Amino acid sequence: MFNPAALNLPNYPFKITQKDGLHFIFDEIRRKHLVLTPEEWVRQHFIRYLTGEKNFPSSLLQIEGGLNLNQTKKRSDILVYNNVGEKIMVIECKAPSVPITQATFDQAARYNSIYKAHWLAVTNGLHHYYAKIDHIKERFLFVEELPDYKDL
Numbered sequence: 603m604f605n606p607a608a609l610n611l612p613n614y615p616f617k618i619t620q621k622d623g624l625h626f627i628f629d630e631i632r633r634k635h636l637v638l639t640p641e642e643w644v645r646q647h648f649i650r651y652l653t654g655e656k657n658f659p660s661s662l663l664q665i666e667g668g669l670n671l672n673q674t675k676k677r678s679d680i681l682v683y684n685n686v687g688e689k690i691m692v693i694e695c696k697a698p699s700v701p702i703t704q705a706t707f708d709q710a711a712r713y714n715s716i717y718k719a720h721w722l723a724v725t726n727g728l729h730h731y732y733a734k735i736d737h738i739k740e741r742f743l744f745v746e747e748l749p750d751y752k753d754l
Contacts, residue, residue: 611648612650643697664682714735721754722735730748
């Protein structure tokens with residue numbers, strides 16, 4: 603029986619199906635059913651939070667996009683663009699059971715060394731951290747609340 607973790611995000615209705623003993627969740631951005639892992643549960647909730655509460659246009663979200671980092675293929679969880687195609691935010695999602703540590707920020711920062719976005723976010727669905735990046739001074743400014751898309 604599917605037993606989703608309670609998250610520190612609003613509850614959203616999802617299309618969840620079961621086949622061959624696995625649960626699947628429909629990703630409305632990628633328009634396909636995905637195996638419902640704890641990390642995917644967090645990612646799908648955070649996508650809905652971005653689009654529903656923070657007015658992020660779904661057309662400007664790239665989910666699990668590929669990148670090359672030190673000759674290794676990696677995937678960022680969520681990459682946000684502005685309306686002229688510039689990357690403005692990197693979001694790293696973890697399962698609720700995975701604590702947010704310095705290593706989580708380091709992973710997002712490594713991805714962002716390629717993207718050069720001005721915002722980083724990390725979440726495990728329970729705890730969310732947001733940082734504005736000053737690339738010139740090479741520092742992060744943490745903020746309590748994720749700004750609305752128009753204010754990024």
